[in-house]
Amino acid sequence: MRAFKRIVLGLLAVYAILFIHNNFAFNNPNKDNILSAIADDHSGRRIVLFGKSPCEFGLSAALIEKEVNGHVYNYCHNSFNNDENLFLLLKVLNEDDYVVITRRFEFAERPKLYFLQDIILLPLARFFITDMMRKIFNYHLEDISYDRFGDLQKFTNVTAAKANPYFFNGSIIEDNLRYQFDSIFKNRKIAPKIIWLTAPLLVDENTSLPISTVRHGCAECPQLVAWLPPLQYNDPTLFIDDKIHLNSRGRAVWSETVAATIKDILAR
Amino acid sequence: MLTKLFNSEISARQLITEIILILLGYILLLYISNSFKALLYLFSISVGTYIIAHIITFYNLRLATDIISRLIVPAAFLAIIGLNNAGLINTLTGSISPDGPKGAGFIAMPFYLLSASAYLADVASWKMRDAKPYLSFRELALYVALPFKLLSGPLETPSLSAVPRHHSYTLSDSRLIVGFSYLTVGLFMKCVIGDRLDVRYLLVSVDPILSFICAAVFELKFYFDFAGYSLMVLGAAKLLNIRLTQNFNHPFTARNVVQFWHLWHVSLGGFLQKYVLRRNLSLFDGRESKLIFASSIFLVSAMWHGGTLNYLLWGLFHGIVYYGYITFFKKRDVPALIGFVAMILFFVLGRMLAIDSDIARLLVRLQNMFDPTYYYRNGLFSSVDFSLNFSQFTSNMRAIEMALAFIAIEYYQSRVLNNNNYHIFRRPLSVAILFIIFLIFSVPSGGLLYARI
Numbered sequence: 030m031r032a033f034k035r036i037v038l039g040l041l042a043v044y045a046i047l048f049i050h051n052n053f054a055f056n057n058p059n060k061d062n063i064l065s066a067i068a069d070d071h072s073g074r075r076i077v078l079f080g081k082s083p084c085e086f087g088l089s090a091a092l093i094e095k096e097v098n099g100h101v102y103n104y105c106h107n108s109f110n111n112d113e114n115l116f117l118l119l120k121v122l123n124e125d126d127y128v129v130i131t132r133r134f135e136f137a138e139r140p141k142l143y144f145l146q147d148i149i150l151l152p153l154a155r156f157f158i159t160d161m162m163r164k165i166f167n168y169h170l171e172d173i174s175y176d177r178f179g180d181l182q183k184f185t186n187v188t189a190a191k192a193n194p195y196f197f198n199g200s201i202i203e204d205n206l207r208y209q210f211d212s213i214f215k216n217r218k219i220a221p222k223i224i225w226l227t228a229p230l231l232v233d234e235n236t237s238l239p240i241s242t243v244r245h246g247c248a249e250c251p252q253l254v255a256w257l258p259p260l261q262y263n264d265p266t267l268f269i270d271d272k273i274h275l276n277s278r279g280r281a282v283w284s285e286t287v288a289a290t291i292k293d294i295l296a297r
Numbered sequence: 298m299l300t301k302l303f304n305s306e307i308s309a310r311q312l313i314t315e316i317i318l319i320l321l322g323y324i325l326l327l328y329i330s331n332s333f334k335a336l337l338y339l340f341s342i343s344v345g346t347y348i349i350a351h352i353i354t355f356y357n358l359r360l361a362t363d364i365i366s367r368l369i370v371p372a373a374f375l376a377i378i379g380l381n382n383a384g385l386i387n388t389l390t391g392s393i394s395p396d397g398p399k400g401a402g403f404i405a406m407p408f409y410l411l412s413a414s415a416y417l418a419d420v421a422s423w424k425m426r427d428a429k430p431y432l433s434f435r436e437l438a439l440y441v442a443l444p445f446k447l448l449s450g451p452l453e454t455p456s457l458s459a460v461p462r463h464h465s466y467t468l469s470d471s472r473l474i475v476g477f478s479y480l481t482v483g484l485f486m487k488c489v490i491g492d493r494l495d496v497r498y499l500l501v502s503v504d505p506i507l508s509f510i511c512a513a514v515f516e517l518k519f520y521f522d523f524a525g526y527s528l529m530v531l532g533a534a535k536l537l538n539i540r541l542t543q544n545f546n547h548p549f550t551a552r553n554v555v556q557f558w559h560l561w562h563v564s565l566g567g568f569l570q571k572y573v574l575r576r577n578l579s580l581f582d583g584r585e586s587k588l589i590f591a592s593s594i595f596l597v598s599a600m601w602h603g604g605t606l607n608y609l610l611w612g613l614f615h616g617i618v619y620y621g622y623i624t625f626f627k628k629r630d631v632p633a634l635i636g637f638v639a640m641i642l643f644f645v646l647g648r649m650l651a652i653d654s655d656i657a658r659l660l661v662r663l664q665n666m667f668d669p670t671y672y673y674r675n676g677l678f679s680s681v682d683f684s685l686n687f688s689q690f691t692s693n694m695r696a697i698e699m700a701l702a703f704i705a706i707e708y709y710q711s712r713v714l715n716n717n718n719y720h721i722f723r724r725p726l727s728v729a730i731l732f733i734i735f736l737i738f739s740v741p742s743g744g745l746l747y748a749r750i
């Protein structure tokens with residue numbers, strides 16, 4: 030029993046470290062230098078890409094900067110505490126700057142107990158553990174290293190097998206979209222302008238999701254310049270998986286589209 | 298001072314802990330419903346139940362007391378079905394559909410209504426036997442709102458979940474070990490296996506083979522999801538020395554349908570047995586009519602699971618299988634292999650009825666499945682789009698392999714070692730391995746498949 034108690038206490042100690050990291054040490058150490066670079070850059074308009082994995086895999090600041098007038102930074106964070114990083118970013122930007130936020134299209138009803146997922150069940154633990162192991166053993170460090178724009182260096186060329194069918198329910202999607210807007214805009218003064226992207230979807234060639242029917246107005250979001258609904262791609266060779274993560278080809282294609290959109294918005 | 302204020306027989310520390318637990322129950326409800334109305338309903342149910350219990354206790358209304366003892370729980374089930382059909386509430390379980398709760402204020406009401414009616418049935422029963430009534434408002438409020446109970450999904454009976462007087466909430470070494478081991482097994486089952494299993498896209502198919510695969514994987518998902526979070530909550534409750542029913546106990550090792558219902562969703566089975574079956578069995582004469590009544594309990598259970606037609610079919614299926622087993626097979630020696638295959642068919646066909654609320658599609662699926670000419674007309678695999686469905690299916694394969702390995706170990710433990718209560722998974726080394734696997738490989742969805750809250 031004494032040995033069992035020690036095992037339990039040891040596991041609880043590991044859990045406690047991961048819990049603190051998951052909920053408090055939210056800053057992505059791999060991107061600290063990007064945040065510093067953004068804060069130190071006062072040479073003109075700054076355009077910052079922000080989001081989770083669909084953004085990190087799907088957008089390239091280097092490609093977008095070639096097309097638009099301004100310095101573009103990639104501050105996307107695969108797997109790190111997203112909103113907290115955004116609020117860190119907003120502190121260093123002003124009203125001339127733009128933040129391009131990428132979120133995924135949420136088709137499923139948001140679980141009422143999602144706080145279990147975010148706080149107690151430690152969704153970030155496995156990323157923390159694998160990153161730490163890579164650093165300790167110098168193993169595939171290029172998987173977590175970034176260039177000066179903040180773009181992921183090593184990029185997979187895996188391609189998806191085929192599109193996944195989607196269960197399209199307009200009211201659930203609108204509810205999730207409203208929740209995404211509220212989590213950023215509600216009761217908060219934001220200086221920079223926001224361009225909102227929803228990550229592209231891999232859909233079967235015989236499928237066309239009625240995305241234009243989704244209502245997306247946000248009366249309490251004065252800084253929201255535009256919402257770009259998800260593009261529907263039929264080509265699985267642009268994707269890593271069957272859902273929303275793009276590969277290197279897909280990143281180039283989507284970045285080009287996003288660059289054209291940003292250029293258009295800046296020209297208005 | 299506090300104990301004097303509440304006129305209680307328990308210590309101040311215990312009183313404070315129980316008040317905190319009640320408040321946690323209310324806070325949890327507020328969080329999931331986002332509606333103060335829900336709190337008001339819950340409080341009203343507790344107060345109303347307390348008043349009715351006092352009326353039963355202090356007035357000598359023998360006929361009314363007898364009726365309450367026998368029929369209040371069945372009446373509560375009917376009320377839930379009525380509210381569900383009127384569109385006011387969703388049952389907490391329901392079938393796989395994207396619709397959310399219809400009224401946030403009524404969320405979790407089926408749980409609270411049934412808990413309250415069970416309490417009144419017990420009070421009436423005690424009154425009938427001239428036993429000492431159990432009338433503390435604090436204990437009633439704790440029983441109805443107990444947060445563990447709501448999260449784990451079981452319908453606890455008052456005598457089971459009531460916290461004993463002179464109860465200690467202090468965490469001891471043995472409670473830490475036992476509670477943590479259950480918690481770890483639950484985390485592994487739900488977050489590593491259950492949350493990875495998702496074959497909803499196969500629901501659209503009416504092909505017999507794909508339908509069978511879909512139902513089989515759903516059966517695994519229901520088990521690993523529901524048993525997983527039940528064990529998580531059981532473990533957390535054990536840390537506080539609160540007794541909850543262990544809701545699952547290796548159900549797939551059951552040798553027959555009767556044994557299965559003693560191992561699967563044990564709290565619901567026990568609740569129905571206590572408040573519907575035993576209380577009213579004396580109303581029926583003769584073995585045959587008693588057996589038909591016992592079999593019809595599955596219809597009540599079906600309606601609790603969801604007020605849709607497919608659940609009615611599900612209840613009929615289980616009632617008929619139960620009746621058939623007791624009548625024809627209980628006292629016969631059935632070869633082990635036939636029994637094994639029959640149980641697999643029982644699991645899968647039952648789940649097939651439960652998962653699809655599109656009744657037209659379900660009927661076509663059943664027609665195809667039992668129509669031998671379907672295969673003659675279409676060939677065995679001709680209508681199956683393997684390129685689409687099986688490429689998606691492979692994403693579930695790792696989880697299915699883990700699930701089957703887990704069940705094989707359960708089978709070995711239960712049938713060969715004659716142990717239960719997930720003993721082999723709760724040994725020190727197993728707990729360490731399962732917990733580390735959970736930390737690295739969990740994909741928590743945050744949703745509870747069974748109690749759709």
